[in-house]
Amino acid sequence: MYQLRGQRVEALSEEHIRRTAMSFCNFFGMKPTKGRNKRYDKSLEKLSSYGITINPVDDAEWSAALHGLISGHYDPQSATISVPEHIYLEACAGDRIALSVVLHEIGHMVLGHQPLMHFSSVPATENEDAEWQADAFAEHALKFLGYDSMQLSFEFY
Ligand SMILES: [Zn+2]
Numbered sequence: 050m051y052q053l054r055g056q057r058v059e060a061l062s063e064e065h066i067r068r069t070a071m072s073f074c075n076f077f078g079m080k081p082t083k084g085r086n087k088r089y090d091k092s093l094e095k096l097s098s099y100g101i102t103i104n105p106v107d108d109a110e111w112s113a114a115l116h117g118l119i120s121g122h123y124d125p126q127s128a129t130i131s132v133p134e135h136i137y138l139e140a141c142a143g144d145r146i147a148l149s150v151v152l153h154e155i156g157h158m159v160l161g162h163q164p165l166m167h168f169s170s171v172p173a174t175e176n177e178d179a180e181w182q183a184d185a186f187a188e189h190a191l192k193f194l195g196y197d198s199m200q201l202s203f204e205f206y
Contacts, residue, residue: 055180070189081195087143102129105137123157130154156186
């Protein structure tokens with residue numbers, strides 16, 4: 050039986066998530082580029098034009114708060130993605146791991162994850178797991194952007 054890692058949400062196919070990730074990258078000008086000078090500042094800044102806030106939190110403040118164990122957070126009420134400042138800066142500079150954290154949180158937002166009371170006698174599947182969906186979104190976006198595939202398991206929400 051599949052063990053949910055996060056909220057149970059409406060099931061999405063991996064193909065749907067892959068297409069959504071590509072549309073997101075295209076829309077926000079995140080293009081696949083070969084070479085080392087990838088910068089994503091502009092794309093991430095553009096999110097604010099659509100009412101989405103990226104909130105880089107001072108690193109010391111982040112680890113002092115409850116957030117010590119998690120790398121990122123998305124609040125659907127305020128459409129705010131919070132990440133430690135170093136993660137934001139490294140993501141702007143194209144660091145794969147930092148980008149995967151930011152894209153995972155963007156995935157929660159773009160895929161419309163909301164806290165959901167969902168009672169069902171049918172066991173959950175991977176495709177209904179908000180965390181699996183957000184990971185799949187980040188992986189497909191990174192693949193589209195030309196990063197090597199890599200399985201990472203982080204504790205982020
Ligand atoms: Zn998550």
